[in-house]
Amino acid sequence: MHQNRLDKLLKNMRDASIPQLILSDPNAIFYLTGKWIHPGERMLALYLNVSNQHLIFINELFPVHEELGIDKVWFKDTDDPIQLLAQYIQPHTTIGVDKSWPAMFLLDLMKYKKESTFVNGSSLIDTIRMTKDKHEIRLMREASKTNDFTMTGIINLISEHTTEKKMTQLVNNIYEELETEGPSFSPIIAYGANGADPHHSPDHSQLKKGDSIIIDIGCRMDSYCSDMTRTVFYRAVSPKAKEVYHIVKEANRRAISAVKPGVKFCDIDSAARDYIESKGYGEYFTHRTGHSIGLEVHDYGDVSAINTDTVAPGMIFSIEPGIYLPGEFGVRIEDLVLVTKSGCEVLNQFSKDLQIVE
Template structure:
């Protein structure tokens, strides 16, 4: 296992009075071991204990030959894997459970009197993953560099008048050419009125003069995610659309400018939201300002009005205000931002100023 990360998790477990923990989320298991295992419907459980008795319960269908720093406990499809798990944990102590562990496993473990009590232990690894180490920061920067290049290429392709769906396919080819492993999420590509739907799924629409074009794209590189949104206009931009764009751009910049250790996530949200509201578009900003990102495109933690957690060096999250006028225009501008010791670093370098294509 990656010892520094494991030590941080064990320290958090001790502070939270959780002596043992079951981790089932493949992304969190990768974070701690450096090994991806995708179990499908089968049980996968990394058991971590303060006494150092770490074990990985894994189906024989998934051969893992590396030393992952935990004893491997193998089982077959016909074995009672929960019985096996319950025999290897401390029955007289509480245990933390992963929030994503299927109830069919948890309920069976409880029936087997696996532990004295059960608590949601996901916050232990979730919060550890929020603070990126040097290796992770470099991987995130590299993924964003690829995304910057992909954004430039896909913007240029809008001139050819492809459908939203065709653009999505072209983007996948671009990522492959640039050495990425694929999408970090299904891209959101919307023209005109479709851009006013924040989570529009690419369809058969083609761009017409004056359309705003939202390009919300991200790739995976070396198991880390990128995410960025740019909005451009096709051949012309109306005064109203330009006003909406400039409002969103200023909100994006104002939110980023206040980022530093000690600031709250909600303060970043307020910086963007208050500006948009001051321009009369408050009710058209319909989502939170951002989300944490790393191994998963939506890691634990968000930039919202209700999150009072404090920013710390090593955190990486999106800042993506938007305005969506139904049937008219949609604008979103998104950057990934790293919290540094004294402030911030924007990971995305792609042009986010007003662009009229064609």
Template sequence: MNQERLNVVLREMEKQNIPQIVVSDPASIFYLTGKWIHPGERMLALYLNVNGDKRLFINELFPVHEDLGVEKVIFNDTQDAVEILSRYVEAGKPLGVDKNWPARFLLRLMELKSNCKFVIGSNIIDRVRMRKDPREIELMRQSSRINDLAVGKLIELIPQKYTEKKMGQILLEIYEELGAEGCSFDPIIAYGANAADPHHTPGNFTVREGDCVIIDIGCVKDSYCSDITRTVFYKKVSDEAAKIYNIVLEANKRAIDTVKPGVRFCDIDAAARNYIEKAGYGKYFTHRTGHSIGIEVHELGDVSAANTDRVEPGMIFSIEPGIYIPGIVGVRIEDLVVVTEDGCEVLTGYDKNLTVIE
């Protein structure tokens, strides 16, 4: 158990008047214990109480032999896991539960502890996770360095005219060669008009002269995620596509230049969005400007018009404006930034000037 992180969580619980929580998110359990446990459909729960009680409820199918600094309560498939958990939950007091805890567990616990007030508790740990410590920041740097190398290798392969789908398969081999643990999300590789779909699923399409190529990829290294998007052009680029590219690039730079402690996330979004709107392409920028990232590729905290929270040192998020003209062209440029004491550090380093691949 990482006592420093646990102490921060317990303080936040007290501030929010939530004396006890059930943590079921494997990523948050890893964040606090340093141990990944993937329980599938079975119950996994870390119970925390501000009075100091902490217990890990785990099926015997997932043996944890090391000392995690927390008492382990072991159960098997023939037992009622939620009933066992309920024995330790304090009656009549508010209980925080994770936002994604399956209903079959939550409803059973609500039945057994009907006098508890059930509230969403995952925001407590999610908000603590938003601010990365120095060790986490260094792990994010390492993951991003691998991703820079990987995106470069994929771009070099474009002239070989592999299909979008094949490029994704090759990416897995590249990550393995570079020492990554795999992809942090399903890669997006899109040629030509396909690039106008921000979440295009790679298919059996090959690149053609004049196509834009979007490569949006991320890897996991030592349990921390990276994410980068680069858009390049094959053989030639039209004047309109070049214009769009440079607008997106400037929007990306303006948003990054806005990042510093105290600035609101919505202000960062506006720095990119307002520029694209003034250029006449506002309706073609169809998604938020960015998302927080760390142990998971999408964490609490996004760079959007709806988020009025202020950024703080240690926060890491993406800056990824885009313009998507249906049936014609799509451009997205994405970087990761970590907020410093007086600005930000860009974690992604691969060149983003307009590039035509021969």
């Protein structure tokens, strides 16, 4: 177990008056134990107690030979794992359960423990994971550096006859060549009018002169994610597209400039959103300005108008304003930022200058 991380979690549990916590999310379990366990539809549960009575319940199909610093409770496919877990849970208390635990397990446990109160306990660990330690920061810098290299490679492969879908395959090929753990999400490649859909699924569209090309990619390295978006143009850029590009770029710059400890996430969102609105494109900026990132490409926390939490050193999140004009084109520019003691460090070094690909 990572004792420092566990100690922080136990403190959060005490402060919230939640004496028992069940974690099922493989990301959270890896964060605490250093071991990946992917149970599929079978139960996986890390049981934590403020009295330091900790157990992990694992199906025998997933042998874990390493010492995890915690007692293991094994069960077979023919066992009732919920009944087994229930035997260890103290009655008449509040039990925190993470948001990832399937209802089929939670509902059965609630039958066994009718006298207990169940609450969502995800925030107890999610808020800890928001702030990265030195080791995590080093890994995320490396992942972003690799993503920069990949962006250079994929832009050099753009051609008139290469479809969006083929481009995603080429991105994944580069990730494999660079010995990453693969993409941290399905790459988004969007040509021209397809770019007006922020989460466009790449299809067989081909490029036309003047098309914008949104490239939103990220890889996973040493279990940590990267994420970056650049928008380039094929052979030409219209005056309108050029105007929109520079508005998005300035919104990106303003939001990054606003990042420093103590600032509210909603104020960072406003730095980008207010500028885009002032230029008359507010209704076309249809998503939040950013999201936290780490073991998951979308960790807990976001840069949005409703998030009044404050920024702290060690947090890493995206800054990705965009403008999406239906039937025409889209532009998004995304960087990851690491909050420092006095401001922030941008993890992506790939140029944001307007680029026309020939």
